Amino acid sequence: MATAVVVPGSISATSEKEKYETKVQKLVSAHHYIKHPLQNKWALWFFKNDKSKTWQSNLRLISKFDTVEDFWALYNHIQVSSNLMSGCDYSLFKDGIEPMWEDELNRRGGRWLITLSKQQRKMDLDRFWLETLLCLVGEAFDEHSDEVCGAVINVRAKGDKIAIWTTDYENREAITHIGRVYKARLGVPLKVIIGYQSHADTATKSSSTTKNKFVA
Ligand code: MGP
Numbered sequence: 001m002a003t004a005v006v007v008p009g010s011i012s013a014t015s016e017k018e019k020y021e022t023k024v025q026k027l028v029s030a031h032h033y034i035k036h037p038l039q040n041k042w043a044l045w046f047f048k049n050d051k052s053k054t055w056q057s058n059l060r061l062i063s064k065f066d067t068v069e070d071f072w073a074l075y076n077h078i079q080v081s082s083n084l085m086s087g088c089d090y091s092l093f094k095d096g097i098e099p100m101w102e103d104e105l106n107r108r109g110g111r112w113l114i115t116l117s118k119q120q121r122k123m124d125l126d127r128f129w130l131e132t133l134l135c136l137v138g139e140a141f142d143e144h145s146d147e148v149c150g151a152v153i154n155v156r157a158k159g160d161k162i163a164i165w166t167t168d169y170e171n172r173e174a175i176t177h178i179g180r181v182y183k184a185r186l187g188v189p190l191k192v193i194i195g196y197q198s199h200a201d202t203a204t205k206s207s208s209t210t211k212n213k214f215v216a
Helices: 010-033 068-077 122-135 142-147 172-186 199-204
Strands: 037-047 059-067 089-094 110-115 148-153 161-166 196-200
Touching: 010 161, 037 068, 037 110, 059 068, 068 110, 068 122, 089 122, 110 172, 110 199, 122 161, 142 148, 142 172, 161 172, 196 199
Parallel strands: none
Antiparallel strands: 037 059, 037 089, 089 148, 110 161, 110 196, 148 161
């Protein structure tokens, strides 16, 4: 049986050099393949209005992501909101928060509500929703971004709605900051007033409008 003869020095020097070069190569290419992490992990949900089922069972988790690249991969893979059937919703929420009033982090919260006219579906709906998503994943509300739970888009024949949900309807400072920044990011004219309503009021409303706790 033949035995391999290892000449000390020569082979190990070559393999050390190879190891070093491989390490350098890996570092250089890491720059190209490491995805850019987001501050938070997010979950995208879809709601399809099947009247034979309960509201909660019509809600489905699509997928979760925590990098810039995976956000765009998902966004580019799904239908734009204006192509959805009336009665459908998308919701983007921080991982661990369910997109419903009942979640512990939504129970005492509320939403900045953007109501759109029927004509705005063509002009504004998709770009407003994308801007809303970018506000969330980009943590656009400075030190108050922690107050954000998620955002919802309702595609409705009577007029579409987009909202950012926050966790505490008593946190005036955070809510007013978020409202001001959000309105500016969407390019809503100053003279157009948007309202913030608590989920408690929305869930128990008897008339068609819920009273505003704050306006921006
Ligand atoms: P919606 O889908 O938010 O608005 O609520 P839509 O369809 O424009 O209706 P409107 O009432 O605002 O004019 C529709 C209905 O879905 C509510 O009346 C509830 O019955 C149910 N629903 C909506 N949300 C957000 C929740 C929720 O978080 N929890 C539960 N249990 N039901 C909800």
